[in-house]
Amino acid sequence: MAKQFDTIALVGIGLIGSSIAREIKDKGLARSVTVSSRSDATLKRAQELGLGDRYTTSAAEAVKDADLVVVSVPVGASGAVAAEIAANLKPGAIVTDVGSTKGSVIAQMAPHMPPGVHFIPGHPIAGTEYSGPDAGFIGLFKGRWCILTPLPETDEAAKAKLRTFWETLGSMVDDMDPEHHDKVLAIVSHLPHIIAYNIVGTADDLEAVTESEVIKYSASGFRDFTRLAASDPIMWRDVCLHNKDAILEMLARFSEDLAYLQRAIRWGDGDKLFDLFTRTRAIRRSIIQAGQDTEMVDFGRHAMDQK
Amino acid sequence: MAKQFDTIALVGIGLIGSSIAREIKDKGLARSVTVSSRSDATLKRAQELGLGDRYTTSAAEAVKDADLVVVSVPVGASGAVAAEIAANLKPGAIVTDVGSTKGSVIAQMAPHMPPGVHFIPGHPIAGTEYSGPDAGFIGLFKGRWCILTPLPETDEAAKAKLRTFWETLGSMVDDMDPEHHDKVLAIVSHLPHIIAYNIVGTADDLEAVTESEVIKYSASGFRDFTRLAASDPIMWRDVCLHNKDAILEMLARFSEDLAYLQRAIRWGDGDKLFDLFTRTRAIRRSIIQAGQDTEMVDFGRHAMDQK
Known part of the structure; x- marks a missing residue:
C-alpha cells in the first residue's frame, strides 16, 4: 500500500497505540515510526515486539520530524503530553488522539497547539479488556467506527488525510460535535463500564454468598460483566473524571x-x-444486523470451547 | 453408553428441554423419550427436529410411563404443571426441574407430589440468549455446574441417579440448600439480567442520543449487555416475580x-x-482460571470475526 506519511510518532504504546503500530507496519503506511512511552519497561517491550523504527521515553523527542502524531494515553494525561510536545511539532503536522472523552481532551490539548499544526481529536470505538503493548493486534479497528471531532477551523485536507488513515486501518469514520460525542459515549461505553465495575464490586462484597460461588456459577450471567470490569483501571478512572457531567446524567x-423496575x-x-424485557430484544437484533456484534450463541464462546 | 432410564418425559421443550433431548438421544440414555409442550407450534417443531419418540400437548399424558420427568418451563408455570401431572406419575419416578428459582418451585410443586415419587429440584447453570426448541444444542451443559436442591427426605439412590444423569451430560453437580441457591443466583444471574435489561431500556429512551447511534457505537461496551437483555422475556419475568426477596436485597x-461510585x-x-476498578480485574482472572469463561480477547468475538 502507498505510504500515507513520511514519519508517524506514536505517543503511548498500549492496546490502541500498539494496534496502530502493527497496522502501519503491516500496511506500509509510513517510512518511519517513532514509538514513545514514558515507561522504560513499556518502551523496552515495544522494542522487543518490533513495533517501531525508533524508540524514546521523551514525547517531545518523538514528535520532532513527525507528519502524524497519534497520542494514545489515558485522557487525564493529554494536557501534559500536549504541553510537552508543543514546541517540537513540525508545521503542517497532524496531531490526533484516541481518547474516550473529547470535550476534556480538547480543553487540555488545544491551547498548546501552535499555529500551522492541525489538531484533529479522534476516538476509535474499539478496544478489548486487555491492555499494554502486547495486547494490540491487527484487525482491532476492522468494521469499527472511528469518530473525529474536528474544531471549527480544521483544515479540510488534513481531515481528509486522517480519515483515509483510519479507513485504511479498516474503520468507518464519522464526524461529530465533541459535546455530542461525550453524551453518546457516556451511554454506549462509560455507563456500561461503570455498571460492570459496580456489579462486580457488589458481588465481591457479599457475606452470604462466597467469592468461590460467584466464580463457579458465573456462567449464568455475571461473567458477561467481568470482561468490561477487567478493563484498564487508569484509563477508566480518567474517563470517569473527564466526562463527569454526561456520565452523571446517564447514571x-x-x-x-x-427504581421503576425494582418497584x-x-x-x-x-x-x-414483560414489556421492558421484550423491547430490549429488538436492540440486540439491530446491533447484529449492523455488524457490530456476532449472532453466534454466547458471543461465540461455545464455538471456541468446542475447538 | 448404557441406558440410564427406560422412559424419560420432557415437559417443556425450549432451549433447555431441547438441549437435554439432544443429549439423551446422542448418548443413548433412554429407551424412549416423550416430548410435551402445551404449544402446538412448539411441539410440531420439536417433532420436525426429531427430539423425541412420542409427542403430546398433554403433560399428564407425557409422564405416564416415565422413570424420569424433567420439567423445563418458566418457573411461574411450575405449580400448574405439577398439578397436571401428579395423578399420572409412576411410583418410583424421579421428577426434576431446571428452574432458575428453587424456593418458589418447591413451594409450587412439592405439595402435589404423590408419595413414592422422588421430587428433586435442580438448576443447570447454563443457557444462551436464544430460546425455543431450535436453540438447543449438544454441549450446552459441558463444563457447567448443575445445582440440585434436594428436600430433607430425598432418597439417596434417586439423587445419585439424577446426579449421574447430569454428569453424563457434561455437568458438574453440586447440592445446595434452596434458600442459599436463590441468594447465589440472585447475584450471579438475576441481578446481571435485570441490570442488563435496565441499561438497554435506559439507552432506548434517550432523546439526545439516537437509537442508531447506540447501535453504531455499541462495540465500546454497550453490546456486552444486549446479549443478556435479549433473553427470553417470559422466563425472566417469572424469575423476577419468583425470587423477589433475594433480588430486592441484591438490587x-x-x-x-x-450511589457511592456516583459520589x-x-x-x-x-x-x-481506581481502587474499585483494580479489585474487579482479579475476579475475571479467577473466572477464567476456573474454566467458566474464555480468556480469548473479547469473548473470542475477534477470532470468530476473522474466519
Missing part, C-alpha cells in the same frame, strides 16, 4: 429506571417487566 | 454501591474509582 437516568418487582407487576 | 446493595465521580475522587 441518574439509569438509577431512575432501575415493579416488589409489587409483582409482571406486565411492566 | 438494594447494587444501588447503594452505585466519587461527582467529587472527583480518583482513588476510590
Whole structure:
C-alpha cells in the first residue's frame, strides 16, 4: 500500500497505540515510526515486539520530524503530553488522539497547539479488556467506527488525510460535535463500564454468598460483566473524571429506571417487566444486523470451547 | 453408553428441554423419550427436529410411563404443571426441574407430589440468549455446574441417579440448600439480567442520543449487555416475580454501591474509582482460571470475526 506519511510518532504504546503500530507496519503506511512511552519497561517491550523504527521515553523527542502524531494515553494525561510536545511539532503536522472523552481532551490539548499544526481529536470505538503493548493486534479497528471531532477551523485536507488513515486501518469514520460525542459515549461505553465495575464490586462484597460461588456459577450471567470490569483501571478512572457531567446524567437516568423496575418487582407487576424485557430484544437484533456484534450463541464462546 | 432410564418425559421443550433431548438421544440414555409442550407450534417443531419418540400437548399424558420427568418451563408455570401431572406419575419416578428459582418451585410443586415419587429440584447453570426448541444444542451443559436442591427426605439412590444423569451430560453437580441457591443466583444471574435489561431500556429512551447511534457505537461496551437483555422475556419475568426477596436485597446493595461510585465521580475522587476498578480485574482472572469463561480477547468475538 502507498505510504500515507513520511514519519508517524506514536505517543503511548498500549492496546490502541500498539494496534496502530502493527497496522502501519503491516500496511506500509509510513517510512518511519517513532514509538514513545514514558515507561522504560513499556518502551523496552515495544522494542522487543518490533513495533517501531525508533524508540524514546521523551514525547517531545518523538514528535520532532513527525507528519502524524497519534497520542494514545489515558485522557487525564493529554494536557501534559500536549504541553510537552508543543514546541517540537513540525508545521503542517497532524496531531490526533484516541481518547474516550473529547470535550476534556480538547480543553487540555488545544491551547498548546501552535499555529500551522492541525489538531484533529479522534476516538476509535474499539478496544478489548486487555491492555499494554502486547495486547494490540491487527484487525482491532476492522468494521469499527472511528469518530473525529474536528474544531471549527480544521483544515479540510488534513481531515481528509486522517480519515483515509483510519479507513485504511479498516474503520468507518464519522464526524461529530465533541459535546455530542461525550453524551453518546457516556451511554454506549462509560455507563456500561461503570455498571460492570459496580456489579462486580457488589458481588465481591457479599457475606452470604462466597467469592468461590460467584466464580463457579458465573456462567449464568455475571461473567458477561467481568470482561468490561477487567478493563484498564487508569484509563477508566480518567474517563470517569473527564466526562463527569454526561456520565452523571446517564447514571441518574439509569438509577431512575432501575427504581421503576425494582418497584415493579416488589409489587409483582409482571406486565411492566414483560414489556421492558421484550423491547430490549429488538436492540440486540439491530446491533447484529449492523455488524457490530456476532449472532453466534454466547458471543461465540461455545464455538471456541468446542475447538 | 448404557441406558440410564427406560422412559424419560420432557415437559417443556425450549432451549433447555431441547438441549437435554439432544443429549439423551446422542448418548443413548433412554429407551424412549416423550416430548410435551402445551404449544402446538412448539411441539410440531420439536417433532420436525426429531427430539423425541412420542409427542403430546398433554403433560399428564407425557409422564405416564416415565422413570424420569424433567420439567423445563418458566418457573411461574411450575405449580400448574405439577398439578397436571401428579395423578399420572409412576411410583418410583424421579421428577426434576431446571428452574432458575428453587424456593418458589418447591413451594409450587412439592405439595402435589404423590408419595413414592422422588421430587428433586435442580438448576443447570447454563443457557444462551436464544430460546425455543431450535436453540438447543449438544454441549450446552459441558463444563457447567448443575445445582440440585434436594428436600430433607430425598432418597439417596434417586439423587445419585439424577446426579449421574447430569454428569453424563457434561455437568458438574453440586447440592445446595434452596434458600442459599436463590441468594447465589440472585447475584450471579438475576441481578446481571435485570441490570442488563435496565441499561438497554435506559439507552432506548434517550432523546439526545439516537437509537442508531447506540447501535453504531455499541462495540465500546454497550453490546456486552444486549446479549443478556435479549433473553427470553417470559422466563425472566417469572424469575423476577419468583425470587423477589433475594433480588430486592441484591438490587438494594447494587444501588447503594452505585450511589457511592456516583459520589466519587461527582467529587472527583480518583482513588476510590481506581481502587474499585483494580479489585474487579482479579475476579475475571479467577473466572477464567476456573474454566467458566474464555480468556480469548473479547469473548473470542475477534477470532470468530476473522474466519
